Amino acid sequence: MDENTRYVLNNTSHQDFDGHTEFARMTPDQRLSWLDEANAAYVELHALVKPSLRIAETDPPYGTPPK
Structure with a gap:
């Protein structure tokens, strides 16, 4: 995750997602x-929690399904 994304995530609150x-x-x-x-x-953040779901750059467009 790049620094800009980390900054945005660290500086958000639940009000930022109120629709x-x-x-x-x-x-x-x-x-x-x-x-x-x-x-x-979602995919990037979910992969941080479940590394088995990471999508390799060499995989097909949507990656390899988890096993």
């Missing part, structure tokens, strides 16, 4: 972009 992103008002392209970023963050 004020106005997802319903976003364009379809903005929604897909937001979901893509949210998914990438």
